[in-house]
Amino acid sequence: MVDVHRPRAAPSLPTDTVPHPPSLRPLTWLVLILLALVACRVLLSPSLSWDQNEQLVWSQALAWGYGPQPPLYTWLQWGVNAVLGPTVLSLAVVKHVLVGLTAWFMFLAARQIMATRTAWLAAFGLVWLPGIGWELLRDQTHTVMLNCAIAATWFVLLRQLRAPSPAGFGWLGLVMAWGVLSKYSYVLMAAAALLAALSLPAARRALLSRGWWLTPVIGLGLVTPHALWALAHWQSASASTLRKLQPPDTLSRLQGLLAGGGDLLVFSLLAALPWLLMARWAFGRAWRWRSVAPAAPAPGQPAEVQRLFTRYVAIVLAALLAMVLAGTSSFDGRWLQPLFLMLPLLALVARPTVAADPRGARRFLGASGALLALLWAVVMLNPVVDAWRGKDERMNWPVAAIGQTLRDAGFDGHGLVIAGHHTTGGIVRLAFPRAQVVVCDIDTRWTLDCVREAAARAHAQHMPLLQVLAEEPAPAPWWRAAWPGGAHPALQTRVLPYRWTDPARQGLCVEFMLAGPDGRAPSARANAAHPPQQQAVCIDHR
Incomplete structure (x- = not known):
């Protein structure tokens, strides 16, 4: 007689839990997808969005810091530009290689605690995290590298908890330096992960084993040069982030708390719900079974990792809530979602039986591909x-029309360019790779000093000087700042048609002043194929 009240046994757990060389088939698919993404980005447009234009300007030279962002992404872009040139292709290669490495490191991290076939679900399921799936296809740079560094950190940390070694501590210091030099918000993730691990007895013994000191020595040694630069340039390194955290339009303490708390709630839900709902649909009843944790789990084993991830999430949420209480009234999803990058690992560790459901895995991967x-x-x-x-x-x-317009006006691509914002600066560098581009943002209060210093260098070295701004007109003082003597070339204005857009409906305003090495305006070239555009008046739509 069957006891109908006796609960059914959970499906057997997979035995494939010891790392071994992974199948090349999913890796091949990953590489093919990335190659297709790079090709489509190159074919999509010869132009660039904000972050990518910023990288074209910054990557002209190596420096210990670049404005409000750490320097590692720009260093990498500088190296690729040295091979491929400052092109759309070089920008696409850097970004999508980092995207691919993010998925690979996520697989390696998952492979420390679960079967190979389940680990691939964690990697390919990243597309369901809004901060990865949608944002990786949009205009992002430093956040892409941050995601990659976080995935690498979890891989190295989980491997170290499983099998501590002095070399592993060295790698942990290296990836933590990588994270800090990618984006400053990495510090919160690293601190939360280490605190969560140190709060567990077994994990604490692993992290304090022989050679632990290599992690802080290597990490701090690699980060210190940039940290010193950031302290010396604190205003430019922090002002932009602080303005975003505390917008000036917050009217009261209560409104700030509600706004900050609302952002935190919305972005936290977005970081988890899409993936969880899709997994629940794909695996159905198999998703209901939970793992049973042993009384004394070993470090690096699924039960211990589940506790580690749970405490990590709790620490991150507590820190973010403390920021709201301290006055932070605005969060950006790009800042928060990388902190929850490991949520798929937490869910799969809590539901290890899904590896025994091949039909669910096919639905999962099919939905991710769709x-x-x-x-x-x-x-x-x-x-x-x-x-x-x-x-x-x-x-x-x-882009081509902008470059041709400046050539027709007499600019041959050699000289110094003062651009009114990074978008214009990046586009000019695409058209004239040999030009030295300096961005003096018209929206910053120190922009006139920037223009004076750049122009003084050009005048002293007898270099051609081009002042240029597209999309919105610059105030008159911005133009005059480059010419302290009073006499300056004529301000020229063109309205160029956007790609695929009816010129009668919308046009791109381009304003510029151009002077040769002698300070005089060069002679314009006649070009039958590209006749000069008529002078126009640009309207400020801000």
């Missing part, structure tokens, strides 16, 4: 849709 294709199509079609709507989309800027 979402990636959908997001891919949206990103590819977005510039075309904006063109039909007559919207001033930066991916539709006429």
Whole structure:
């Protein structure tokens, strides 16, 4: 007689829990997807969005810091530019290699605690995290590297908990320095992960074993030069982030708490719900079974890792809540979602039986591929849709026409360029790779000093000088600051048609002043194929 009240036994757990060389088939798919993404980005547009233009300007030279961001991404971009040149291809290669490495490190991290086939689910399921799936196809740079560094950190940390070694502590210090030099918000993730691990007896013994001191020595040694630069340039390194955390339009303490708490709640839910709902749909009843933790789990084993991840999430949420109580009234999803990058690992550790459900795995991977294709199509079609709507989309800027307009005016690509913002500066560098581009942002209060210093260098070295701004007109003092003597070249204005956009509906305003080595305006070239555009008046739409 069958006891109908006796609960059914959970499906048997996979025995494939010891790391071994992974199958090359999923890795091949990952490489093919990334190659397709790079090709589509190059074909999508010859123009760039904000972050990528910023990288073209910053990567002209190596430095210990660049404005409000750590320098590692720009160093990497500088190296690739040295091989491929400052092009759309070089920007796409850096970004998508980091995206691929993020998925690979996520697989390696998952492989420390679960079967190979389940570990691949963690890697490919990243597309369901809004901070990865959608944002990786948009204009992002430092956040992409941050995601990669966080995935690498979890891989190294979990491997070290499983089998501590002095070499492992060295690698942990290296990846932590990588994270800090990628984006400053990494510090919160690293601190929360270490605190969570040190709060568990078995993990604490592993982290304090022989050679532990290599982690802080290597990490601090690699980060110190940039830290000294950041202290010396504190205003430029911190002002932008502080403005975003505490917008000036917050009217009261209560409104600030509500706004900050609302952002925290929304972005925390977005970081987890899409992935969890998709996994619940894909695996159905198999998703209901939970793992049974032993009384004294060993370090690096699934039960211990589940406790580690749970405490990590609790520490991160407590720290973010403390920021809200301290006055932070605005969060950006790009800041928060990388902190929850390991949520798929937590869910899969808590539901290890899904590895025994091949049908669910196929549904999971199929849904992930379908979402990636959908997001891919949206990103590819977005510039075309904006063109039909007559919207001033930066991916539709006429890069070739801008370059030809400046050539026709007499600029041959050798000399110093003062651009009014990074978007213009990056586009000019695409068109003239040999030019020295300096960005003096018209929206910053020290922009006139920036213009004076850059122009003085050009005048002293008898270099051609081009002042240029696109999309919005610059105030008159910004133009005059480059010419302290009073006499200056004539301000020229062109309105160029966006790609695929009806010129009668919308045009790109380009303003510039151009002087040769002698300080005089060069002679304009006649060009039958590209006749000079008529002078126009640009309207400030801000």
